[in-house]
Amino acid sequence: MNERTVKELRLIAEKCRRNVLRMVEASHHGHLGGAFSAMDIVTALYFYKMNVRPEDPKWEDRDRFLLSAGHKSMVQYAVLAEKGYFDKSVLDTYGGFKTQIPGHPDMFKLPGIEANTGALGHGLSIAMGMALGLRSQKKDAKVYAVMGDGELAEGSNWEAAAAAAHYRLDNLTAFVDFNGLQISGKVQDVMNFTPIAQHFAAFGWAVRDIDGNNMEEIVETLDSLPLEKGKPSLIVAHTIKAKGLSFGENIASFHYWEPNDEDLRKGIDEVEARISALEKELEEAGK
Amino acid sequence: MIGEKKDPRKTFGKAVSDIAEQDERIVVLSADSGFSSGFKEFAAAHPDRYFEFGIMEQGVTGIASGLATTGKIPVFCAIAPFVTCRNYEMFRNDLGYMRQNAKLVGRNCGFTYSDLGATHHSLEDFAIMRMIPGVVVLAPQSPDEIRAASKAMLEHEGPVYMRIGNPKIPELYDGEREFEIGKGQLLRDGNDLAIISTGSTTVYALEAAEKLAEKGVSAMIIGMPTVCPIDEEMVLMAAKKVGRIMTVEEHYSHGGLGTLVAEVCAEKAPVPVKMHGIPKEYATSGPYEELLRYYKLDADGITRTALEFLGK
Numbered sequence: 001m002n003e004r005t006v007k008e009l010r011l012i013a014e015k016c017r018r019n020v021l022r023m024v025e026a027s028h029h030g031h032l033g034g035a036f037s038a039m040d041i042v043t044a045l046y047f048y049k050m051n052v053r054p055e056d057p058k059w060e061d062r063d064r065f066l067l068s069a070g071h072k073s074m075v076q077y078a079v080l081a082e083k084g085y086f087d088k089s090v091l092d093t094y095g096g097f098k099t100q101i102p103g104h105p106d107m108f109k110l111p112g113i114e115a116n117t118g119a120l121g122h123g124l125s126i127a128m129g130m131a132l133g134l135r136s137q138k139k140d141a142k143v144y145a146v147m148g149d150g151e152l153a154e155g156s157n158w159e160a161a162a163a164a165a166h167y168r169l170d171n172l173t174a175f176v177d178f179n180g181l182q183i184s185g186k187v188q189d190v191m192n193f194t195p196i197a198q199h200f201a202a203f204g205w206a207v208r209d210i211d212g213n214n215m216e217e218i219v220e221t222l223d224s225l226p227l228e229k230g231k232p233s234l235i236v237a238h239t240i241k242a243k244g245l246s247f248g249e250n251i252a253s254f255h256y257w258e259p260n261d262e263d264l265r266k267g268i269d270e271v272e273a274r275i276s277a278l279e280k281e282l283e284e285a286g287k
Numbered sequence: 288m289i290g291e292k293k294d295p296r297k298t299f300g301k302a303v304s305d306i307a308e309q310d311e312r313i314v315v316l317s318a319d320s321g322f323s324s325g326f327k328e329f330a331a332a333h334p335d336r337y338f339e340f341g342i343m344e345q346g347v348t349g350i351a352s353g354l355a356t357t358g359k360i361p362v363f364c365a366i367a368p369f370v371t372c373r374n375y376e377m378f379r380n381d382l383g384y385m386r387q388n389a390k391l392v393g394r395n396c397g398f399t400y401s402d403l404g405a406t407h408h409s410l411e412d413f414a415i416m417r418m419i420p421g422v423v424v425l426a427p428q429s430p431d432e433i434r435a436a437s438k439a440m441l442e443h444e445g446p447v448y449m450r451i452g453n454p455k456i457p458e459l460y461d462g463e464r465e466f467e468i469g470k471g472q473l474l475r476d477g478n479d480l481a482i483i484s485t486g487s488t489t490v491y492a493l494e495a496a497e498k499l500a501e502k503g504v505s506a507m508i509i510g511m512p513t514v515c516p517i518d519e520e521m522v523l524m525a526a527k528k529v530g531r532i533m534t535v536e537e538h539y540s541h542g543g544l545g546t547l548v549a550e551v552c553a554e555k556a557p558v559p560v561k562m563h564g565i566p567k568e569y570a571t572s573g574p575y576e577e578l579l580r581y582y583k584l585d586a587d588g589i590t591r592t593a594l595e596f597l598g599k
Contacts, residue, residue, distance in 0.1 A: 064356075107385065114356065116384045119376055125346045126381055129353020129361075136314075136335065137357060156377070159346030167338075 004285060005048070006215045011278040012082060013043040013215070017244050018271045019078035019091055024257065024264060027095025031103070032257040033248065034072035037179040037239035038146055039079075040213050042067075045144055046079050049222045054084040057111040063141050064114050064130050068123020069148030069177065070104040076113070077101045085112040121154025123147060124174060128164045131172035131232075142225075145174045150182035152193040158203070165204025170226035173233040177212065179241035181252040200234040212237025246270055292455035293430040296394050299451050300325015302437040303362055307336070312360045313441065316351055318344050320365035324394055348374040351389040352381035360388055360441060366400065367393025367409030367450055371416060382446040383419040389447075390440050396426075396450035397487060397537030398570050401578045405569035409450065414542030416448045417515040423468055424515040425449040426486035426536075429459040432512055435466035443468055452487050452537075454575055459490060459510070469513050471521035477507035480593055481525035484535040485511045485544050491579070492535050494586035499593055506593065517547040519555070526556035533561040533596055535589055540564030561596040563589070 017039055024030050042065075046052065050063040067076050074094070081088045086100070090110075093099040100109045104118025115126050127145040134141045151157065164172055176196055184190050193199060197207040206228035210217045218237075227233040241255070242248035245267050248257065259267065307313035307329065314336045315326050321337065322330070330337040340347050344365060351361040363370065370391045371378070382389050393409055400407040416424045423443060427436040433451060440447045464472065471483070475496050484492040489510045496506040507529055509521055525532055532552065534545035545562030552558050565582050572578075579585040583592050 115352070116380060119380050122349050122377060122381055125349025125377070126353040126356075128346075129350035130356055131353070132338070132350065133354040133357030133359050136359075156345045156349065159340075159343035160349065163340050163343070163346055163350065166340075 004282070006219055007278060007282055009044055009048055009219065010215050011275065011282065012047050013040050014244070014271055014275045014278060016043055016078040016082050018268070018275065019081050019088070020074045021264065021268050021271060022091045023074050023077065023094035023101070024259065026092045029095065029256065029258045030074050031071040031255065032074070032245065033181070033241040033254040034069060034148060034177060034179065035074040035078070036242045036244050037212070038072055038075045038177040039243070040215055040218055041146060041175050041177070041237055042075050042079050044215065044218045044222060046083050048219055050144065051141070054112070057085060061139060061141050064127070064143045066115050066123045066127045066143070066145045067105060067117055068127070068145050069120065069151055070118030072148070072177070073101070073103060073105045076105060080110070080112040086110065120148065120151035121156040124157050124160035127172060127174065128160045128169065131164070131169040132167055135169065135171055141171070143172045147174055147176050149176055149178045149180065149187045149193070149196070150190065152176065152196065153191040161200060161203045161205065164232040168230045169232045170228070170230055173225055173235065175212070175235045175237050177239055178236050179239045181241045181250070181255065183252070183255055185252055196236045197234065204231060205234040206231040207234045207236065209236045209238060212239035213243045244271060289458040289461060292457045294455050295430065295433055295451040295453065296323065297325045298430045298433045299364070299392065299394070299437055300329070302434040303441070304329040306438060306441055307333070310360070310441070311336070312358060314338060314354060314359045314361050316340065316347050316361050316363040318342050318347050318363070318365050318369070324364035324392070344369045345374045345377050348377035348391070349381045352385055352387045355387035355389045360390065362390045362392065364392035364394055366407060367396040367412055368407065371409060371412040371448065375415060379419050383422055386421055387446060388444055391448050393448065393450045395453040397452060398578050399453035399487070399575060401575040402572050404572045408570050410539045410565050410570060411542060412448070412450055413514050413536070413538050413544060414546070417547065421445055422515070423447045423513065425468070425512060426514055427451065427512045428486055428489040428510050429456060431458055432466060435464070436512060439466050439468050450486060456487065457490060459493065466512070469516050469518055471509050471511040471513070471518040473507070473521070474510050475506070475508040477505040478529060479505045479531070480597060481507040481509060481529040481532045482535055482589070482593065483509045483511055483522070483525065483532060483544065483548055485514055487537045488535045488584055488589070491584060491586045491589055495589035495593065498586060498590040502594065502599070504593070504597065504599070511544060514544050514547065517551060519551050522548050522551045523556050526552050526558045530558050531597070532558060533563055533593055535584065536564045537584060538564050539567050541567065561592070563592050
């Protein structure tokens with residue numbers, strides 16, 4: 001494990017959190033809780049794992065990323081912007097009329113978006129179809145999907161889970177962003193799908209539980225994919241809702257945040273302080 | 288009616304399979320439904336392009352979308368309500384909104400699964416599929432037209448819903464006619480009334496025209512194998528020339544072909560339109576021919592409905 005790589009990824013994740021807050025500055029609302037909880041995973045995928053070309057977003061051999069929980073779209077917009085898919089000024093249009101970055105992603109509006117997700121329970125089927133299509137074309141490209149924990153109650157996910165295992169799609173990896181909270185409260189109280197890993201394992205997936213906000217653990221897991229040859233991989237990423245916004249962490253109401261100016265400033269200051277600290281650490285380590 | 292009647296499912300499966308021999312992008316998806324859709328031979332010949340998923344139509348629709356993003360042309364055929372109602376949101380978002388090049392085919396459409404009851408009827412598929420932007424809705428009327436529509440469907444870039452029936456059906460005319468998505472066909476000219484029909488009922492509309500002629504009524508017959516987008520030009524021609532239109536379909540009388548025709552007339556050429564189909568109820572069950580008779584969709588029923596519409 002290269003410590004510097006991990007630290008660099010942590011810095012990028014914080015810069016992407018800042019990108020999310022830039023979108024919130026523009027609109028004064030957004031699904032922040034899930035965007036922040038999934039941020040470390042999505043950052044590591046784009047900046048460490050995935051074989052993509054931001055300058056050629058439709059390159060046919062690219063790895064695919066799908067955000068099944070499309071309401072977390074700010075996480076993907078933030079990471080795509082940081083990766084150079086589009087100019088960061090687009091982030092300032094969040095919430096605006098005819099924006100390229102609507103509340104749920106639109107593949108015809110923004111480069112780098114692979115599917116029009118947002119209606120929950122669709123992403124895994126689409127990802128599974130992509131993985132099957134790529135494999136049948138003998139392409140080495142991989143498919144990564146990030147699902148929410150609340151959306152596991154959608155039955156269509158389990159149709160896709162069965163099919164992916166049946167077709168032994170080890171080019172497919174799905175992450176469940178298990179932050180444990182949905183609009184009505186704790187996921188386990190609303191509809192309990194724990195133990196999540198065991199559910200997927202019973203369907204024939206190779207599974208692993210990780211700390212989804214620990215970059216070292218994420219990188220180590222990405223290095224181990226596929227977890228088992230001949231099986232799709234399912235990573236239960238135990239995360240903290242609104243991770244990185246100290247006063248919002250683990251609070252269900254931060255699923256959708258409509259901050260006042262003061263709270264928003266406070267959030268920006270926190271993230272910027274972490275960015276400065278990490279930059280300093282990296283600079284010192286580089287000497 | 289011409290020649291020996293043919294099985295629409297086998298005709299469809301064979302047509303797609305023949306085209307797929309030349310086009311490797313075509314893959315066939317099955318929700319435990321492929322063999323009954325005419326793909327048994329294709330499955331044996333091309334196991335690498337035939338994917339069985341079991342009974343999961345929502346999942347298969349999403350999977351079709353994902354496959355299409357990689358350049359495949361998925362064809363998924365199952366009992367009509369299960370590829371329209373069951374998976375409606377997947378059709379709308381994953382195929383429609385994502386504009387994917389996938390083809391979903393509802394077989395045993397209308398109430399052709401007559402005795403199995405209302406769970407297996409599809410009397411609202413035109414109505415719901417036409418509301419998805421960019422989706423083409425086809426209802427071929429004869430074996431030749433099923434072949435032609437299958438070819439057109441596979442050549443068309445974008446999502447298509449096609450419905451086919453179950454009982455054997457006759458040819459409507461000699462030889463294959465040119466089939467173009469969005470184009471209707473003037474099958475018989477007339478002056479007193481224009482009957483616009485689609486899918487299974489067109490053969491009975493043609494028979495009805497003979498019966499009407501015996502009673503001194505000259506009926507124009509238009510076959511409309513593309514329900515959406517509707518052939519506005521053809522509808523306007525009928526409205527302007529004849530001034531009185533009756534639509535006929537094995538579908539609820541409202542929401543489908545009748546509504547599409549009435550919309551064109553209301554906005555561009557107001558004329559009386561009689562929308563003839565099945566009333567909005569859970570249709571009864573029994574032998575198919577008896578259902579056609581009961582809902583006045585056989586030749587006699589269409590004839591009587593036309594005469595009533597004309598006040599005769």
